[in-house]
Amino acid sequence: MITFFAALAILIAGYFTYSKVVERIFGPDDRPTPATTMTDGVDYVPMKQWKIFLIQLLNIAGLGPIFGAISGALWGPVVFLWIVFGTIFAGGVHDFLSGMISIRHRGNSISEIVGIYLGKGMKTVMRVFSVVLLVLVGTVFATGPAALLAMLTPDALDAGFWLIVVLIYYFAATLLPIDKVIGKIYPFFGICLIIMALGVAGGIIIQGYTIPELTLQNLHPKELPVWPLMFVTVACGAISGFHATQSPMMARCITSEKQGRSIFYGAMVAEGVIALIWAAAGVAFYQSTGGLQEALAAYGGQGGVVYEICNTLLGPAGMVLAMIGVIACPISSGDTAFRSARLTIADWFDISQDKMRTRLYITVPLLLVGLLLSQIDFDIVWRYFSWSNQTLAMIALWAGAVYLCRNQKNFWIAAVPATFMSAVSATYILMAEEGLRLPVAFAYPAGVIFAAACAVVFYFKAVRPPQALRPEKM
Template identity: 75%
Template sequence: MISFFVCLAILIVGYLLYGAFVERTFKPDDRPTPATTMADGTDYVVMSNPKIFLIQLLNIAGLGPIYGAIAGALWGPSVFLWITFGTIFAGGVHDYLAGMISMRHKGTSISEIVGIYLGPFMKTVMRIFSVVLLVLVGTVFATGPSALLAMLTPAAFNAKFWLVVVIAYYFLATLVPIDKLIGKVYPIFGICLIVMAIGVAGGIIIKGYTIPEIAFNNLHPKGTAIWPFMFITVACGAISGFHATQSPLMARCMKSEKDGRKIFYGAMVCEGVIALIWAAAGVAFYEGTGGLAEAITRLGGQGGVVYEICNSLLGPIGAVIAMVGVIACPISSGDTAFRSARLVISDWFKVDQQKIKTRLMVTIPLLAIGALLSQVDITIIWRYFSWSNQTLAMIALWAAAAYLRKNEILPWIAAVPATFMSAVSCTYILMAPEGFKLGAGISYPAGIIFAAVCLGLFVVKFMKKAPSMDQDIAKNL
């Protein structure tokens, strides 16, 4: 249990110290923000910091720090280290820079930022990559909650019925002004997510469960390698490219750059704390990774595990909170995924989103594609989401590093985690069942070489004498 509390303390201290260092490096100032200079009553709307924080937390979290952390706990308490240090040095930096750079570029989406700093080819790649990823997220987080709702309601209300209801909600949440629906509902569910985590942590400690200490051996019941599989599996609990698509949503609603650390870095640290709690709960409640693996199989996935843990630790009230979490949280991720996809496409094709007619032109096709994909086996979609998610994080970090260098700021706070995630992403796709299925003897060296090449290209292109910003960059500031 000591390891758990040490990691929890490191997360908090990491926000206070390293978060402050990242903030000083970026140098936020008093310039007007897009929310005040481009207010349109739809996407650019000033909101209060507490509301923005809770919306950002729910946007980036959903079920990520719960499901990913529980799956990551199959490797044992060594996952605590990745959640802790991944959050501080990779995830928090990624989310902060994605949000702040977006704010400096009129709240533009991550694909456009990548294009400005990494070139037109990468812009095209990221546009396609982002839209595909966001539609996959929206689809997965429509189908899962629909199935759960069908289990809890009379037979007449089957999964197809609830799928229609969820997609109808997505339509509204994607279309209407951000403060009218998301701004009112999200803070409530954000509080539920935090309360659920605190309750589970308290229950584990008070009822005397033993949280194992960190061990550096692989405890996965199937012997699955820690590298790179654990680093892909945990995802949102440490770093996630999906967050880079979400931070610009709140970058369009903030009234001061100086609130960025509290909103972007702070929400990621909060998510890391939630992930740490659920990883600890998984191995403690089921007394090891073997028991956790058996429970995941017996209960039909992490959703069943969440329900059983909450019901056992917190009683009927806990069961209600758990169901709110496993149903509302994924829906909240799904609706902002489609909303982000709308904004990526509108930035791509320069479509004015102030008029409802033009919002409909983008929203309806997106949701139609999502409805069609919902008929595909979700496990297939999810496998490809996991890799594409971390690959997007890698690209976003390289773009952030380029931004820092072109603004004559030392880029290593972004370049180092970008190099690490390059190795993770490449090694995984070479080894994974949905990838090339190569052995570790080939995949490990190839991943290291790929990361070294990425770093070398960055050094060659950007680490010469600090270049002044060209006109294409300057006009976007």
């Protein structure tokens, strides 16, 4: 229990200390934001700070800090270290920089930002990579909730019926102004996500469950290696490239740059807290990592585990919160994924989105592709998403490092986590089942060499060149 409370305290302290360091380095000022200079009533819509925070939290969270943390808990309390320090030094920096740099560049999507700071070649890669990733996320987060809704309703309302219903909602959320659908329901579901996490934490503590103390021992029942598998599995609870696709949406709604720390970095810390709670609950509720593994197998995955934990700890109210968690939260990630895909394509081809007709040109094909992809078994594809997600985070961090370097700011806050995530992504794809399946003896040093090579390229391309590339004028 001491480890859990210490980890929680460090997370909160990290927000009140390190986030201020990151903010001071970046230097928010009083310049007008895109929300005030480019207001279009659709995507560029000024909103209140508290509402943007809750929308950002649900945008980046959804099921990520729940499902990823539960899976990460299979390695034991060592997962607490990654959630805490990953959130403070990697995830928070990643989200803050991707959102703030977007504000400085007219609310541009992450692919356009990467193009500015990492070159045209990377921009093309990121455009395709981002759209494919977002459509995959949107599709999976349509089929999963549809299947769950089919289990809770009469046989006539099967998964196919609910899939159409979910996609119709996605159509509205992707097409309509951000304050008409997302701005109205997201704050409510964001509050539900927080209440569910706090309720679970209270239930675990009050009802006397034992949260194990920190050990660096690998407790995974299948003896899967901590490095790099745990760092990819937890994903959203520590750092996630998906966040870089979501932050620009809120960058178009913020009315002051000085709100950025609480919205971007703050939402990431809140997600880290939620992930920490669920990681602790997963191993405490089932008394061991082996018990958690058996529960995951018995209940068909994390959804069943979430349902049992909430129902047992919180009773009928917990059951309702669990249903919101495993149905509404993924839907909330899916709709913003499709909306981000629309904005990425619009930025790519410079298509104005102030008219309904031009939004339809992009939205309809995207959702048709999602409908077609929903017929495919995504169990295998989703595993590739985990790696793709962390690779996107790596790229976004390198773009942030170059931005800071060009503006003669302390780039180490981004370059260090970017180097670390380069090692994670490279090592994972080299040794994972869905990757090249190379032996550890090769994958580990190769991952380190790749990360070192990225750092060397960054030094010679961004740090060492004279003032020709610095500072950036905006």
